[in-house]
Amino acid sequence: MEEKKLLLRADNVKKYFPITGLFGKVENYVKAVDGVSLELCKGETYGLVGETGCGKSTLGRTLIHLLPATEGSVVLDGVELTGLSAAESRRLRSRVQMVFQDPYTSLNPRKRIGDILTEALDIQNIGAKGERMDMAMELMQQVGLLVEHYYRYPHELSGGQRQRVGLARALIVNPELVVCDEPVSALDVSVQSQILNLLVDMQKKRQLTYLFISHDMSVIRYVSDRIGVMYLGHLVEEADTAGLFANPLHPYTRLLLSAVPSHDPHVKKQRTVPEGDLPSPIDPPSGCVFHTRCPKACDRCKQELPEMRELEPGHKVACHWI
Amino acid sequence: MSKTILEVENLTTSFKTERGLLKAVDGVSFRVDAGEILGLVGESGCGKSVTSQSIMRLYDEKYLAVYEGSVRFEGRELFSLNEKEMQSIRGKDIAMVFQDALSSLNPVFTVGEQIMEALSIHQGLRKDAAREKAIEMLRLVGIPSPEKRCDAYPHELSGGMRQRVMIAIALCCQPKLLIADEPTTALDVTIQAQIMDLIVELNEKLHMGVILITHDLSVIAETCQRVAVMYLGQIVEEAEVTELFDAPRHPYTQGLLQSIPGSGKTKEERLFVIEGTVPLLSQIPEGCRFSPRCPHATDRCRRIAPPLFAGENGHNARCWLCNRL
Numbered sequence: 001m002e003e004k005k006l007l008l009r010a011d012n013v014k015k016y017f018p019i020t021g022l023f024g025k026v027e028n029y030v031k032a033v034d035g036v037s038l039e040l041c042k043g044e045t046y047g048l049v050g051e052t053g054c055g056k057s058t059l060g061r062t063l064i065h066l067l068p069a070t071e072g073s074v075v076l077d078g079v080e081l082t083g084l085s086a087a088e089s090r091r092l093r094s095r096v097q098m099v100f101q102d103p104y105t106s107l108n109p110r111k112r113i114g115d116i117l118t119e120a121l122d123i124q125n126i127g128a129k130g131e132r133m134d135m136a137m138e139l140m141q142q143v144g145l146l147v148e149h150y151y152r153y154p155h156e157l158s159g160g161q162r163q164r165v166g167l168a169r170a171l172i173v174n175p176e177l178v179v180c181d182e183p184v185s186a187l188d189v190s191v192q193s194q195i196l197n198l199l200v201d202m203q204k205k206r207q208l209t210y211l212f213i214s215h216d217m218s219v220i221r222y223v224s225d226r227i228g229v230m231y232l233g234h235l236v237e238e239a240d241t242a243g244l245f246a247n248p249l250h251p252y253t254r255l256l257l258s259a260v261p262s263h264d265p266h267v268k269k270q271r272t273v274p275e276g277d278l279p280s281p282i283d284p285p286s287g288c289v290f291h292t293r294c295p296k297a298c299d300r301c302k303q304e305l306p307e308m309r310e311l312e313p314g315h316k317v318a319c320h321w322i
Numbered sequence: 323m324s325k326t327i328l329e330v331e332n333l334t335t336s337f338k339t340e341r342g343l344l345k346a347v348d349g350v351s352f353r354v355d356a357g358e359i360l361g362l363v364g365e366s367g368c369g370k371s372v373t374s375q376s377i378m379r380l381y382d383e384k385y386l387a388v389y390e391g392s393v394r395f396e397g398r399e400l401f402s403l404n405e406k407e408m409q410s411i412r413g414k415d416i417a418m419v420f421q422d423a424l425s426s427l428n429p430v431f432t433v434g435e436q437i438m439e440a441l442s443i444h445q446g447l448r449k450d451a452a453r454e455k456a457i458e459m460l461r462l463v464g465i466p467s468p469e470k471r472c473d474a475y476p477h478e479l480s481g482g483m484r485q486r487v488m489i490a491i492a493l494c495c496q497p498k499l500l501i502a503d504e505p506t507t508a509l510d511v512t513i514q515a516q517i518m519d520l521i522v523e524l525n526e527k528l529h530m531g532v533i534l535i536t537h538d539l540s541v542i543a544e545t546c547q548r549v550a551v552m553y554l555g556q557i558v559e560e561a562e563v564t565e566l567f568d569a570p571r572h573p574y575t576q577g578l579l580q581s582i583p584g585s586g587k588t589k590e591e592r593l594f595v596i597e598g599t600v601p602l603l604s605q606i607p608e609g610c611r612f613s614p615r616c617p618h619a620t621d622r623c624r625r626i627a628p629p630l631f632a633g634e635n636g637h638n639a640r641c642w643l644c645n646r647l
Contacts, residue, residue, distance in 0.1 A: 045589070051510040052481075158599050188365035188537065188600075193581035193593035200589045215510060218540075222583030222593070241588070259515035261540035263584055265563045268544075273515045278480075 004041035007177060007209050008063065011037050013072035015055070015062045019282065031281050032058040034233035034289075035072070037308070040177065045203065045210040047224030047241070049217065049256075053278055055233040056213045060179040063211065064096040065089050076177070094124045097170035101182035103162030107154040113140075113165055114150035117172050124173050136172065142205075143168045143198060160191035164198065171202060179211045184219060196223060217260045221245060226314070229253045232289040233281055235308065239315040249317045252290050288320065296321050324355040327498050327531045328377070328416075332391035335369075335376045343388065344603045346372040348555040350391075354499060354531040359522070361546035361563070362535045367600055369555040370535045374501045377533075378416060379408055396498070414444040417492035421504035423484035427476040433460075433487045434472035437494050444495045459490040463520060482513035489520065496528060503535045518545055539582060543567055548636075551575050554600065554611045557630065561637040571639040573616045610642070618643055 013036050016029040032055040040046050048056045061067045063074055065081045074081040076095065084092060100106035107116060117136040121127055127135050137147055143164045154162055163183060170178050180199065184192040200223065203210060214220050220227060227244050229237040229252065237250040248254045258271050272295070279285055279292055288306050291297040298320075306318045333350045336343040347369040354360050362370045379400060381387035393400045395416065400408065420426040428436060437456035441447045447455060453472070460468035463486040476484055485505060492500055502521060506514035522545055525532050534546060542549055542563065549566050551559045551574065559572040570576045580594035587593070598615040601607060610628050613619040620642070628642045 051512060160599060189539070189578055190365060190581055190596040191599070193583070194595050196583065197593050197595060200592075203589075217511065218583045222587055223589050255512060259512040261511075261515070261518070261538070261544040263540045263543055263567070263579075263582055265543040265567045271515055271519070273512060273519065 004044065006039055007042045007077060008040040009075045010039070010063055011073045011075075013037070013059070013062055013074060014070045015058050015067060016070045028282055031233050031284055033062060034281075034284070036230075036233075036235045037072075038228060038235060038238065040209055040211065042176070042209055043203075043207050044225045045212050045223050047220040047227040048211060048213045048230060049215065049220045049227060050230035051215065051256075051278060053232075053281065054230045055281070056230050057181050059230070060098070060181055060211055060213050064098065064177065064179055065092060066098065090123070093175075094126070094173040095175055096177045096179070097173065097175040098179045098181065099163075099166050099170050099183045102186050103159055103166050104154075104186075106166055107162060107169075109154055111153070112150070113145070113152050113154070113157075116154075116165065116169055120169060120172050126173060136168075139168050139172050143171070143202070144194075158191075159187055160194055163187060163191075163195050167195075167198065167202070171206070171208075174206070175208070177209045177211065179213070181213045182215070183212075185214065185216065192219070199223065217257065218263075229256065232279065232284055234289055234318065236290065236319070237317045238308070243312070243315050247315075249311065249315070249322050250290075250319050251294050251296055251321070255293075288318075324357050326353045327356050327396055328354040328533075329394040330373075330377065330391070331394070333373065333376060333393060334390040335372050335381070336388045336390075337381075338386060338388065341604060345606075346555055346603060347376060350552075350555075350557055352550055352557065352560065354533060356498065356531050357525065357529045358548065359525055359532040359534055359546045361542040361549040362533060362552060363537065363539060363542050363549060364552035365537060365600060367554075367603070368552040370552050371503055372555075373552070374418070374503055374533060374535055377501065378412055378418060410444070413440050413492075413497075414495045415497055416499045416501065417495070417497035419485070419488050419492050419500065419502045419505045421507050423481065423488045423508075424476060426488060427484060429476055432473050432475055433479070433490075436487075437491050440491055440494050455494065456490075459494045460487070462493070462524075463487075463490045464516070465490075481509055482516065485509060485513075485517055486520070489517070489524075493524060493528070497530060499531045499533070500525075501533045501535070504537070505534075506541065507536070507538070514541070521545070539578065551578070554606060555603070556611065556640060557638075558612065558640045559638065560630070561633075562635060565635060565637050571633065571637065571644040572612075572641045573618055573643075574612050575639075610640075612641075 013033055015033040016031050018026045019028045021027040036059055050056045062069050069082045114136055118132045121132045145164050184195050212223050221241055224241050226240050228235050231252050237253045248257055255272055259273055285292050287303045288301040291301040300320050306320045308316045308318045310316045331351045333347055335347040336345045350373055364370045376389055377393050389401055434456045437459055438452040441452040441455055457468045457472050460471055465471050465486055506517050546563050549563050550557045553574050559575045570579055577596040583593060596615055607614050609625045610623040613623040623642055628640050630638050630640045631644055632638050
């Protein structure tokens with residue numbers, strides 16, 4: 001395998017949201033992301049998977065500086081992103097973009113599709129004024145929209161078409177990194193496959209790097225080259241896609257994979273379903289955050305936070321037992 | 323052979339709109355046996371939820387909806403009952419679990435009170451007895467420390483817990499038929515697995531019939547015995563679950579199954595795509611409803627609507643070409 005070029009390196013990124021009480025006094029913090037380190041290589045798709053509230057969306061937004069990190073550093077191609085000024089982070093938007101989950105609420109209902117797309121060009125000052133419309137129309141065709149959609153409003157489009165607009169809006173500034181936050185979760189199966197194909201096509205055509213966030217294991221498995229599993233603000237396991245599914249090491253990954261229903265009615269899975277619910281990120285368990293639901297938990301797990309260790313090349317896991 | 327508890331025949335539900343009647347469900351027929359889980363699968367707008375709510379007659383018949391056809395529950399025709407008789411069936415003999423537990427539960431009553439309400443209406447239990455039964459139900463659906471949770475309000479519980487409370491309310495009067503409308507769609511896979519296991523376990527224990535409505539084919543594959551696939555208000559295919567997944571006969575079902583990113587597929591292989599989008603109910607195509615999106619459509623498909631052809635082992639498909647595909 002050829003040496004991949006590093007695009008983004010995150011080191012011990014933390015994002016805490018303050019909980020304010022009476023008179024704005026900070027009473028506690030929601031530890032949404034609590035010390036995550038990862039690297040994204042050029043042209044790869046990094047899948048981020050985990051349950052609701054595990055901090056995967058917050059991590060995605062923090063990595064591209066949509067949310068300022070509380071602690072830690074994010075370096076994109078040699079540029080430190082934490083602590084960028086407003087003007088600098090605006091310029092950053094031509095390199096990193098985001099596709100949102102809900103195509104119904106992430107498009108401005110008062111703007112025509114064409115205006116939504118050219119607005120990004122205006123802000124980034126890309127292309128001459130007269131060319132911007134042509135640029136938008138060309139991209140619309142690439143993502144499978146018709147030229148006539150240029151003058152339509154978002155409510156006139158179907159869910160799948162809206163998600164195409166969402167992707168076009170991200171791609172029009174020609175970014176290197178696109179964070180896709182559950183881009184197909186709100187779509188029906190038949191539309192989902194259209195959008196997934198489109199995402200893969202655009203990646204090949206433009207050498208894009210994706211950070212693909214999803215809770216759907218079959219989708220993540222299809223699009224990702226590497227996968228990171230998150231639990232309660234921590235990355236607990238990271239491996240290439242084939243390795244993770246063939247040999248899941250962390251007890252949480254195993255539980256997660258065993259809970260995914262199979263598409264084959266002949267397979268009757270033996271499931272090990274985790275007991276109870278996700279603990280609150282306001283007051284996370286001490287030591288290993290998974291110890292409250294882990295079938296193997298021991299005293300050491302309750303006290304000591306396991307480090308991420310590389311067991312096989314590219315396969316990292318944070319667990320005392322392995 | 324189990325006895326049939328629900329027979330739906332030629333059910334048609336039309337909504338009164340400004341532009342006239344819109345048929346959301348058009349001639350749907352199926353039956354559910356006691357102890358059986360029937361899956362109803364389809365994409366949004368295919369009429370699967372309308373079908374289930376029509377069985378319960380939940381739509382206002384004066385201003386909103388027109389029902390045709392027949393729904394027989396244990397031999398009784400539901401469409402000829404009056405509202406009072408219908409009320410004695412709803413929640414008692416036929417119960418329903420909805421997708422969004424937060425908006426289906428009443429936020430100003432504790433979950434215990436909401437379970438007790440059903441018990442006092444249908445079984446005439448007094449407060450103490452109802453409370454005891456409510457706690458027992460919460461324990462049955464696997465809620466830890468039910469004595470305490472009984473006094474909790476819906477917002478104090480997690481999504482999975484709320485869905486369990488919904489199931490507890492639905493099951494407290496021991497219904498003969500449970501309609502679960504996307505019971506796990508809003509939940510995570512681990513919670514989904516817990517809830518589906520619970521539904522299957524209770525289905526076996528209480529020997530009730532279950533209609534499981536979902537858009538998720540893998541949930542169907544794992545839990546149902548028989549499946550009906552719906553498209554634009556009609557059942558397009560019906561079969562035993564293994565048969566449907568092994569040898570789908572309708573092009574729509576085939577497309578759905580192929581478009582799932584299945585195990586082992588990588589992004590080097592393109593996913594199968596059903597071309598186009600689901601048409602609006604006001605623009606239902608002539609002939610076969612799937613013909614504009616069907617890769618095999620012929621002239622006959624575009625002109626004449628196919629009937630539901632009966633096949634072996636109750637494997638039916640609404641397609642002119644189903645014996646050749």
